[in-house]
Amino acid sequence: MNATEMSSLLRFVANKMIASEPELTRLDMAVGDGDHGVGMQRGFTAVEKLLSQAPGQAEDIGVLLTRVGTELMSSMGGASGAIFGTLFRAGGKSLTGETVLTTPLLSRFLSSGLDAVCKRGGAKPGDKTMVDALAAAAAVSQSLGSEPLYAALPKIARAAGQGAEGTKQMVAAFGRAKALGERSIGHPDPGAVSMSLILSFMAEGIKRHEPVAL
Amino acid sequence: MRKPKKLLNNPIDVCREQLEGLIAACGGSLQKIDGISAVVRAGLRDEQVLVLTGGGSGHEPMFAGYVGDGLADAAALGDIFTSPAPNVIMDTVKSANRGKGALFIYGNYAGDNMNFDIAAELLEEEGIPTRTVRVNDDMASAPAHRMQDRRGVAGDMMVLKIAGAAGRHSRELDEVCRLAAKANDNTRTIGVALSPCSLPQTGEFNFDIPEDEFELGMGIHGEPGVRRQKMVPADQLVTELVDSLYGDLALATGDEICLLVNNLGASTYSELLIANRKVHQLLAERGIRIHDTLIGSYCTSQEMSGYSITFFKLDDELKSLYDAPCHSFAWRK
DSSP states (O other): OBHHHHHHHHHHHHHHHHHTHHHHHHHHHHHSOSOHHHHHHHHHHHHHHHHHHSTTOOOOHHHHHHHHHHHHHHHHOHHHHHHHHHHHHHHHHTTTTOOBOOHHHHHHHHHHHHHHHHHHHOOOTTSSSHHHHHHHHHHHHHTTTTSOHHHHHHHHHHHHHHHHHHGGGSOOOSSGGGGGGGGGTTSOOHHHHHHHHHHHHHHHHHGGGTTSOO | OOOOOOOOSOGGGHHHHHHHHHHHHTTTSEEEOTTSSEEEESOOOTTOOEEEEEEEESSTTTTGGGBSBTSBSEEEEEEETOOOOHHHHHHHHHHHOOSSOEEEEEEOOHHHHHHHHHHHHHHHHTTOOEEEEEEOOBTTSSOGGGGGGOOOOTTHHHHHHHHHHHHHHOOOHHHHHHHHHHHHHTEEEEEEEEEOOEETTTTEESSOOOTTEEEETOOTTOOOOSEEEEOOOHHHHHHHHHHHHHHHTTOOTTOEEEEEEEEOSSOOHHHHHHHHHHHHHHHHHTTOEEEEEEEEOSSOBTBOEEEEEEEEEOOHHHHHHHTSOOBOSSOBO
16 A cells, blocks of 8 residues: 555545544543543544645655654644554654555554553553553554455454453553543543554555555 | 533634633733644743643633743643643743743643653753653542652642742742742642533533532542542531641641632632631641632632642742742732
């Protein structure tokens, strides 16, 4: 997938994330302060605008992803803006110079992003954060290097979904949900759900390009 | 289910419009920074340390209400209950910087910590030194041995008062930081919420509290507190709050404090004054002097009802800085 195709895919993801606001708001009202959905909507609205203003200008997929991260970080604010901005910025920088996204490169994006997110926020797997979805996705992606992107992405998204689902059983150790303690059990972490949604929308969007060699 | 009822225009314009209203009320002493949600006070001196605060909007008059002479120099603001983005913080510093670096003072929340840290790292790369004091006065949010996990609530304004006064006397970033950190170490707050807050964007209450219950220690974004219980008489509750603050701050006979009884949004002056009456009685019994009493809406949580009580323990150094004059929208002395 080249930068133009990726830009189109990311616009698809952005629109889907914008439409997910009510679900994310509902989840965050259970364990946080209720602003996660609105924040993601604000961030991806800015991303959608960025990508529609400069369609296909970048040939470098790393630059494109880094720009998306900068846009998220500067438009959202909040913990989500810092975390998802860091994921895309650090993941994007690790792909600088690349022009075609492949499964191994997506894997590099996820693991570089994961390292940066953990460093920035101090969360580790098991803390009931988006890291639980991201880490699961990054781990699975490493074993799928020989598969084409359109085949690997649904599996990576499924792993992220399971990671997000797993946060239901965890006691929040980070962020505002931490104050809930045991009362956070039974609710998924909204950030983990967002992480899994981003990957599942990528998987959904890439199907439209199948079976073009991606 | 019952919904919040507010006179607004478009919910997404709430932060911008309330900030415009605040600036209009300040007669030129508060200036907007173009293109971002941030304000800077007029009359910054050359070669002064910049005291910068910020955080989510929605706690009005916190934070922009404490930008003024003798208080914060600038505030970078996020959306309702959402920390400002790094570029907002950076642009605020760059437009207000007077060559002595910036001290960041904000409440200890994951989002604020990360966004201010990112801004600090990027500013340091550009040669602008920064220091940070994360206010953690909310004693209900973690036990004393995990002080670094505690949230910042109404005590922010005490730390800003001391930092602002220190910034008018000293031109050294480290010295202003030391005094702000000392003020933070001497500040404790505990609150009680009787009804929920809401976000204008969602138009829904963030949570439920049963009609006959309140929540002790609830945070200013509706974070869960220590416990929920059936309503009790005010004096009984206030006695418990004072006992907690007294113990956590390790007060002893002869100590002197400043007292803040802070409305979380929808409580009446009557309730605040009844609480204040009891605090004064209890502290007099224990030989604690109250140097100053503040009562009103200083750090709110939209239409949440309830209040918080803050003790700020003084020594000679902090007292002289506290007594220095200040002038902002929300605090004048």
